[in-house]
Amino acid sequence: PQEKHQTIYMQVHKWEKLSLFSMEMLGRYMQSEQCKHSCTETILLKRSLKFFFLPSFGILLQGFLDIDLTDLRKGGANITGFQLVNNSAPSVSRVVQQWMEFDNKDSKLPKTVLKYTGALTYDGVKVMSTAFQNLRRQRIDISRRGNAGECLANPPAPWGQGIDIQRALQQVRIDGLTGHIQFNEKGRRTNYTVSIMELAPSGPKKVGYWNEDEKYVTTATFVRSANDTYGLQNRTYIVTTILESPYVMLKKNHEMLTGNDKYEGYIVELAAEIAKHVSYQYKLKVVSDGKYGARDPETKMWNGMVGELVYGKADVAVAPLTITLVREEVIDFSKPFMSLGISIMIKKPTKSKPGVFSFLDPLAYEIWMCIVFAYIGVSVVLFLVSRFSPYEWHAEDYEEGAEPQSPTQQTNEFGIFNSLWFSLGAFMQQGCDISPR
Incomplete structure (x- = not known):
């Protein structure tokens, strides 16, 4: 029914927004049959909505082999769980x-x-x-002979x-x-091991085990065979891409060719090799608008290859597509198959001995010139002001016993050299024997 499908779709959308921890908690508190029923309905709905990538269910169950997963094997879902009982013992x-x-x-x-x-x-x-x-x-x-106690005693005894x-x-x-049984001082079970099981199209497979000391240990030795690609041979998948050298290019005689033979490039060869190993049929389709995929801020609609994936026009996009946060919200990315490798190269700096004027390196030469001119300007202004100020003129001091040559002779300590010396002392924050009056 339509209402049931709408409810399941809302549940699927909610699951896809959950983090891994939330998904684990969801599977932990669901009964085995409830997990199986919910996963089956989700996969069937995904098929009806023409979604190619199925969700990865992480069902944390202690009895993975207790569930009948026949229907889920055909859906291609990635289901992993715990098996507490070792049936081979x-x-x-x-x-x-x-x-x-x-x-x-x-x-x-x-x-x-x-x-x-x-x-x-x-x-x-x-x-x-x-x-x-x-x-x-x-x-x-x-034993409690003759003293059975009272259940409703207050306070309890x-x-x-x-x-x-x-x-x-x-x-x-x-x-x-369920393996080795041992408890710690808090009454919790310790020193036990659980098997990690994974659902493959050929049936459940053990991929590892977990315990408190070693944590997760991988022991998977099986290799997926052609039978593990159940359902991929029953249809032709649309692979959207974009023309960009050297990834996807048209051959010189592409007018005389049809299908995937019209294209050449790195991605074309990569898609062919993947199809050879997985054994499925595909058709390359160049995106009609020639764009990678962006969302319109007004209409909230996607264009380019991302839009074809979102709206079900294509099953897979194989292209030099950049992984962004906005795109990851609507589509799933595989691991990157190529790194661009663009970098900046510079010459290795050579070490040189410091010169005589290396102390000038922290500041530009223009700044040093401004400091020198400011120093000279302040000294000249100080010299001129002391020439016109009556407070800087005073009678010349003579040694004791010496007679002055002229009783009206005046002197000024702020000559040009003393002015330069006073300005230098003030600039270096040091003291000076003379100071303006």
Whole structure:
């Protein structure tokens, strides 16, 4: 129904806007069947909307093999999950065999496989049993004979033997259906390993494992075969591109050729090699408006190759297209297959010994000339002012016992040399023997 498709489309749009952490949290709190149902509807809707690139679902489930992923295998989605139970272990195989034999005893009940929830329940009972056996060996009495306690007591009265049971549970060290079982002082499970599974068209594949010490370790040894490209051979994909040398060019005799044979260049050869390895049919189509792709600020419509991808006119764009934030909001980019490599080259500077006038290098010569002229100008002005000022003229001092030659002789200390010396001292922020009056 149209309303259902609209709801799913809104959910898909919301998922695409989520970060990786949000997607992980979404998969973590969804049940297995809910994840499978939601992913299947999303892929079917993507197909109906003619979207070529499917979303990458990161489903963090402890029971990856518990889900029937037959429908999702045909969709080409990238689904990764956790597998907590190692079905290849002998102990797990023995319990699974007993489980199936138990189901066969009662034909009225539907036959079910052992899921990870059942394995966790089995391990939980085994942990409790081991803990109580250890308490019994240690002769610790945990019974409450004659004192059952009151559930509604206020304030609540804790069970005195509860600490002993908690300590016994923390000391459990066993190997269960979900691997090694061990708890830390806070009661959290530690020292366990989960398998990382990936959905391939040929079925689930183990690609690695995770534990607290080594974190994620890749162990994938399988190589995708031609069968892993399910569905790519059933249609011809439109590959939009743009004419730009040396990436895509028209051959000299392109009027006599048809299809992809009309073009040559780096991208043409790259697309041919990818099609050879993946085994799918494609058709090169030069973008009609000859643009890479930009959004109109008024109409919010995209043009160029980006527009053909957004509006479903093409499936893939192979071109020297720059990755920008605005484009990444509407289309998905692969990893760059070529770097432009433009750089600036300069001559390596040669080291030289400092010269006599190297102290002048911090400032330009014009600035040094202005400083010198300002120094001379201030000294000249000071000299002229002292000539006209009556306060700078005074009687000449004579040594004791000497007679003055002329009682009216006046002297001025601010001659031209003293003026230059005073200006230099003021410029260098140093003291001077004379000062203006």
